Amino acid sequence: MYSIILATASRYLLLLLQMFSLFLLFRGHNEPGGGFVGGLVAAAAYALYFIANGIAEAEKLLQIDPFYLIAAGLLLAVSSTMPSLAAGMNVMTGIWFDTGTALFGKVGTPLLFDTGVYFLVLGVTLEIIFSLAEGDLQ
């Protein structure tokens, strides 16, 4: 069932929810939030768009196969262990850089890990939703 109200709203909501998911991702280290919740919210945004506009539109919007989001997320998360290994410290030790700006604050390898989790969760959720939707169509 196509609803023009939902379809129109979902376009704006998609953007808003994605911004909110990034906000959750970045505040995650010190306050409630983080990669997992952020990824879920981002996936919810796409799910809403798919409910309003159909699976074909949603896949076109995403452009990338969610499976590669999973792989990229895993790779990002694992790569967060590399800097400490290269620096000869205990593996997975957090390394932080102070950017000196109020907006970013301190940036470190845990953020890399969180970003990996973000993409992983987004990818897994979308993969599940898309497979279910495709199964439904057949």
Add this chain to the structure above:
Amino acid sequence: MVNQILVFPILFPLLSAITMLFFRRSVAIQRIISILSSFLLLAAAGWLLAAVISGGMLTVQVGGWRAPFGITLAADLLSAVMVAASALIGLTTVLYSLATIDRERERFFYYPLLQFLMMGINGAFLTGDVFNLYVWFEVMLISSFVLLVLGGTPVQLEGAIKYVTINLLSSSVFLAAAGILYGMAGTLNMADLARITPHLPQQNLLTVVSVLFMITFGVKAAVFPLFFWLPASYHTPPVAVSAIFAGLLTKVGVYALIRFFTTIFSHEAVFIDEVLLAASALTMLSGVLGAAAQYDFRRLLSFHIISQIGYMIFGLALHSPLAIAGALFYIVHNIIAKTNLFYISGIVERITGTYDLKKAGGVYAGHPVIGMLFLIPALALAGIPPLSGFWAKFVIIKAGFQAGEYAVTGIALLVGLLTLFSMMKIWNEAFLKDLPQPQVEGNRYETMGFGRRLLFFSPVVVLGLVTVLLGVFFEPVFRLAETAAAQLLDTQAYITPVLGRVK
């Protein structure tokens, strides 16, 4: 920092599995990455072993959080040897898979799953934390679940239901036991536990916890009476998967038993040892008697896994330095020989078209070399000198007599004889007798190209060679096992490197 090589056996399989995910449409690239990563893993494991032999125990405090607050990875000699053996099996299994796994399974992430499995196994060997051990067990089990059902044939699913159910049950027992232990000791770091548990007030409750751990690892190791899932499932997947399961998965359970009942619960020895002793005798007997009734090549071998596990548990139960060293040598011998036998069962199946020993036959007449390749691990398993199995059995039985456990030692001798009988049954049925029905058209062995055949046989030759070498160079290898056993029995040697202070 040399300590950091400890993470490579976990990191390499993980990275290669993730890289393979990016190439999910190209099986060729996945194969190349698998080979590269397996060689790298073997190199890293060899390096780790060399470092541990020369420099003693290695530890890494993950994230820089000091033990017992963070997660510790620790490699003593036992862990390093297990990682090296599993890396060798991982490499040969990848080579064997290249020759035998069908296209459909390859496309459904067979190679990444194999790497995830290796990561779980290595992680379980290297961790120094009980809860972390649980996590690695899960990594290993989930990969093995998928590998077991990949392909989705009805017989696979039937085996998998039993396998998954019993393993989930054992995992929940593990989790409960870890919870109780944490509630009592306030720590799950193995070294810290080894330090604290002797001084805990509730020693009775500690006994209960140790029995819970014995049950959960007993399931994973297929100890009597918790073994029935193994022969129900191990013969169902492709033979490469059967082989790596047979070689490594139960041994992770045995490793955990050894780790827990030497390092952590050593003072509990008397009570647990009696239970383990009885269990080991029954495990040896029930495995070998179960095998006598089997005529499916892989089911027969599966029952022999169980009886061999009995010997290792027997060594652990005797709890003398000689017995533990014998058990360690036995594990290594068995990993190599058992995996090799499964590889050969795959070759026999290719030639005769069946795993059913009654329908098979004529392999020796047509391919005498394969007959020889079979005899090496088969006779090693039965304990014929000078192969590795003879020494393994010899040491365990000697330790049994020293401890005065004549009844169980007698059973161990008898089981050795019955194992020989079983191996001769395979030899007579599959190799010596004529093929009952002449081969139908389209033999899948004759049509194999040279490259495939090379991949098909190289694992068997390599593992056969290792079996012979383990027997010939028994002296230095066993000295290594004795050092490892001495490390295990001296808890302080494990505590000090991890906690960094003596108390």
